[in-house]
Amino acid sequence: MNAAILTIGTEILIGQVIDTNSAWMANELNQIGVSIQTIISISDSGDEIKSTVEQLLNKYDLVLVTGGLGPTSDDITTQILCEVFNSKLVFHELTLQHIESIFAKRNLPLTELNRNQALVPECCEVLFNSNGTAPGMWFTKNCSILVAMPGVPFEMKGIMEQYVIPKLAALRKDSVIVHKTIQTFGLPESFLAQKLEEWERDMPSSISIAYLPSPISIRVRLSSVGTNKVEIEKAIDQQVQKLLTIIPNYVFGFDDDSLASAVGVLLNKYGKSLSLAESCTGGTISQLITQISGSSAYYKGGVVAYSNEIKVNFLNVDNALIIEHGAVSQQVVEAMANGVRAKFKTDYSIATSGIAGPTGATPGKPVGLVWIAVSTPEGTISKSFAFSNDRERNILRSSVTALNMLRLELVILTK
């Protein structure tokens, strides 16, 4: 089944909103063998919506539309779809009751604008929105399906999970797409590609490969289409096993694994605990770790030691070290790691100290210089890095690099 995603709203075209919905939808649909051929964003102009919807309905089996269903005056998707499908607007009783109950529960008066969100084209099947007021709508025309949903991410996700995915999965049982993604860290893309050249050359032609670089990992994705899911998965798994023998230390996980989740799995496995002392990363390592549900089992907590005073008073860093070597130094970052590990009584700890930029550089210490230390029961290791000139990128790269340093220490435990 070939599909298109259409996102409506000027906010995306002027760059005010990043389209995260499409990626999520594409990923979900892929799992059930729906192949997204294109993702298009257009403005909320009536003519543009109408002509694009009609074109897409002619070309694809399935068109998923998000946005333009809100209560405000710039939201016109429902009206336009009503025209496209030659229908008329009617109140959907269940949705109206639902909207009324939401407002009653919050003890708020019901506005006319919200009541009108229960207006839907008569010809569509209404998909109940349990997370908000505007319902989803399912249309069929000739052999094509169009589904319209609100653009608010968690409302769209609710409708997709509850109705759209199950309905589509029931419709199609022929071909299946299998993807397997190998998560790597530590090798630049071209080196990875060169190390994998032979492996890539020997790959069966039924399996395609893609390299997906990002600041937090380089992913290698294998994809294959067919009818026998078990067989495809087996063929892909053979290739994955082969790859693992070529670059064992650079692979930290698969599919949606992150360095934070990989570290979490290892800490859990060996019953070890972790604490953090963050300076230049300012809480980002902690944020990445606590995004993982269940992280409280191994993560006790951390100190964001943004000022030197906090480094000295709370992490027992000797002030003489700061005076002699500066806060961004091997001596201080190791003292921070050892300090937090002792005070928080954990098995492992990570510390960071660096110059995230754009200001803060001193002679010999440019923007992007970052020291990272990992304190373990066996001792303390530390390394310096020269990252870029971009603050956001420096903070993120420092954070994932620190997690990878810890991961490499934990992996040794298995041996």
Added chain:
Amino acid sequence: MNAAILTIGTEILIGQVIDTNSAWMANELNQIGVSIQTIISISDSGDEIKSTVEQLLNKYDLVLVTGGLGPTSDDITTQILCEVFNSKLVFHELTLQHIESIFAKRNLPLTELNRNQALVPECCEVLFNSNGTAPGMWFTKNCSILVAMPGVPFEMKGIMEQYVIPKLAALRKDSVIVHKTIQTFGLPESFLAQKLEEWERDMPSSISIAYLPSPISIRVRLSSVGTNKVEIEKAIDQQVQKLLTIIPNYVFGFDDDSLASAVGVLLNKYGKSLSLAESCTGGTISQLITQISGSSAYYKGGVVAYSNEIKVNFLNVDNALIIEHGAVSQQVVEAMANGVRAKFKTDYSIATSGIAGPTGATPGKPVGLVWIAVSTPEGTISKSFAFSNDRERNILRSSVTALNMLRLELVILTK
């Protein structure tokens, strides 16, 4: 000047990568009056790239293409563009030297794959990529311009800032688009729309309005197109001033302001300092604050007190309070805020304690229950919130709500 953005790569269509490039490009182009009419993602199939590029060149004055310029076998954009523009591939000497110097500097051997990144169609103008190996390319055909750039965000941004934006700005000096975004927090979209109904009705027809809800703010955006930039800005500013009298307390900033930057401005203005004691938000408030360059002027640091032990030992929370009321309680969150403020010797502090989910609920304390406290020189205020069932959303909503509580305390100082 009407433009389209075309993003090439299967990774976007299967949802593995979120397209952040397009939003950034759209925003930058908008500033110089280039109006993005559509954003399209397609796969890295040769036929699809060729036909889409040709269609877009026919329809728009400017087509910006990203992706498919990497060193690996799935990167075919350069080849296809060479066909579209009837050219042949030649080595670009300066780019080749640049690639060689990058590898020499890192003390790495130069691969054939990387050397080939210096191959460009003879007819294009090469845009030097100082952040990476694949250069940008500028083509003209009839009256249309096509610019191809690598998909790696900071490489694309470098080429855009250094070449594309200045060249485009020099080309066009006729019409100008002005946007002004008002950042609000604390009122749901439909209530905001209702409060602003009259204001919206009286708006001159030359100014259009859009409501952009997100978990971190609801933005109200005013847009207007014309030839006299100063006049348009004046007309929009009048509407902004009017709006500020209607919902003064809900507006925390404009355009790219965030709650974290708004809080930073206020703390700086009054020379006040801040510390944090985060439990359920796990470092996210700290991460938001330290994203702001210069935050070290007012942010001393914080404690991520993920375990109760840390709350007791480092924040001086009385263990009896935790036993009697539980860690997620008004008593404990206030003690955390007071504890960190005293220990870190800051003027203000924020503390959070809640159940982010999906596990951790207890009788009477469901997932999504969050206590937030703000400790000030005048006393401690605290509030409980019932957020959603989604871990990531709960953490983010708690973090921005906490920042807004602090903001409202700081705003009072001006009065």
